[in-house]
Amino acid sequence: MTDDLAARVTRKIADAAIRPHSRLRFLASKTALWTITVVSVLIGAVAVATLIFYFADKNRTGGRGFDEMPLDDFFEIVPYFWAVSLVFAACSATLAFRATPRGFLRRPTSIFAFCLAASTAAGLILYISGVGPLLNRKLADAIPSYARVIAVEDWRNTSPEQGRLVGQSLGLTDSGQLVLRDFTGTQWLVTVADSQQSLDNPLGSVDDLDIIGTMTGPNKFSAINVTDWR
């Protein structure tokens, strides 16, 4: 018969003065895992909100003229980094959740899908509730240098070659074409017959307008969508 294992174990514990790891350590590790899970889902939500903003507002943000900037190619692909970061965030949330005490009971694919869905839902809420613009405004109010960086002068939004015309409506011609002076001071004749219009006042009133469409010739533009400017 061998030496009693229980006696050997307790003797070793006493001789080496072994103490159990503290409860705090396990609590900290559990908290860290849950925090990583939640933060990852939130990062995913920011990624989703940014992607929605980019694609939903592509026409509006597309006129900022990345082509004139250094690293323009880089800036063009920045939104897609958010798509990649969404996947990374979901992976991170999955791994962290799997490591929680009962997380292994769920299938990794189910957890991954759930994290993606949670990020998407939270991202939609962020986008719809307008958290981004609110944050932007608060930051601009608090940090003057930030306000200067994000400020885009009105004239910069006009880029007819890229399909956008922004300026003041001067009225309608007899043939129903809109006369518009863009914010750079150039006068345009805009065909609006087939366009979709979402305006507070009737077309032709002296209002600032934002027109999406195509440039058909020198100082001529064909509108697809006409909305009020800001």
Added chain:
Amino acid sequence: MPATAKFVYSKGYPARIRSRMPDLVEPPNLSDQQLVQQTLTNPEQFAHLVRRYEIRLRKYVYRLGLGISSVDDVLQETFLQTYLHINGYDPARPFAPWLWRIAYTQTMMHLRKNKSHRLELAGDDAEKLLASVAIAGTVERILNLAEVQRILAQTLADLSEKPRNALILRFLEDCSYLEIAEILRLPVGTVATHIHRGLRDLKELLRKRGFATFTCWTLP
């Protein structure tokens, strides 16, 4: 998995292992959770937990393919790790699967480190396994029991790791699917898949080794 340590371990168990087992010491009439609580204030109480689970764990790590010479070392390390992590145990959960998880991890670490996987089966283990694949019959009346054990152990060892471990826990350790999930840290559905595949492969391998014909030879 029953909580009590009361069971007869000698039947069908190899004599060389039986001789290394200590006498069964009846643990105090306390639940595992109560013993864990007492261990936190008095480390001496941990001896009761060791005694309560030593024999069953010894069987388990042996079934995982640990050589007899390594069983004591792995068990000692298992209980030391259990003591170290005792504050991480959730008293709302059963203690045994948590302990089995530590034993499983320690055994796997040992096996991978030493690359000395040597699976052997006791007589009752062989019968349980044969019953699980529906090859019924008192096989020891037909064949030499040692021969049956050898073939079964070899067949079991030929299975891939996860199905083999799932089968051992399900049919030899009598664990529920949830307990197996906790020990192997897998989703319950995955455990069910491993058991299903393990049984299918075990049956197939046994057929290839001529076990299907044994049922015909079974005596009434």
